[in-house]
């Protein structure tokens with residue numbers, strides 16, 4: 001289970017980098033940059049929460065993860081791919097937000113699946129929290145996308 005938590009930590013740190021990269025893209029509007037900056041700050045906080053959670057005594061983390069290591073590796077690959085895109089800075093703001101939305105949607109699912117891992121109520125609650133954080137990010141991205149649509153911004 002500890003391996004899985006380390007993967008989750010890495011994903012949060014990658015997401016922080018991706019969102020910071022998007023936030024610093026000078027081609028994006030202030031509203032988009034601010035949304036990404038807030039999200040980057042939140043990802044940093046999520047990584048910190050995971051780091052703290054890893055101090056939990058081993059016997060309390062005794063559960064079999066619902067997701068396999070391969071599935072988590074796939075999530076990590078996805079996040080790394082997003083970072084490559086972000087670093088190239090050639091995505092439009094809409095594309096960046098849609099990609100971020102897709103990644104967050106996969107993460108909600110991954111964390112929700114892990115919340116179903118039998119054996120540790122502590123882990124169940126923890127993954128349910130992580131899943132909720134991703135859902136909050138989906139809402140935030142969607143709100144930004146909707147606001148732009150209303151203003152007919154297409155860049």
Ligand SMILES: [Fe+2]
Nearest residue numbers: 012043046133
């Ligand atoms: Fe997160």
